[in-house]
């Protein structure tokens with residue numbers, strides 16, 4: 001988890017860098033729809049690796065997916081801790097109880 005928090009900090013710091021020097025800055029300069037699109041592409045690549053790729057390919061695509069998710073969260077101003085708190089809230093709930101708790105919120 002330390003790694004993810006470190007990466008979150010790096011992403012936040014790189015947002016202000018020059019797009020010529022930083023992939024994070026380049027993606028941010030393109031705006032939220034492009035970041036979301038990129039995350040969708042990485043999700044698709046992860047699915048394909050999950051069904052037909054090697055474990056090594058699945059690991060690589062999973063890393064791309066998590067990285068791009070952190071870029072999207074950062075662009076929206078949502079912290080990793082916020083997401084982790086939601087996962088912790090779900091701990092101990094069954095899948096059915098979790099679904100019910102979400103329906104109640106809607």
Ligand SMILES: N=c1c2ncn([C@@H]3O[C@H](COP(=O)(O)OP(=O)(O)OP(=O)(O)O)[C@@H](O)[C@H]3O)c2ncn1[C@@H]1O[C@H](COP(=O)(O)O)[C@@H](O)[C@H]1O
Nearest residue numbers: 007010011014017021022023024025026038063064067068
């Ligand atoms: N973990 C990553 C990471 N994973 C994937 N990528 C980039 O994500 C992109 C993946 O998209 P594609 O495979 O589609 O490649 P692409 O064709 O170059 O992408 P596009 O031209 O379509 O945008 C590649 O350019 C990868 O280099 C990452 N870029 C950066 N990081 C981390 O972010 C930090 C800051 O990076 P900079 O912002 O570049 O300094 C780095 O030190 C790393 O820790």
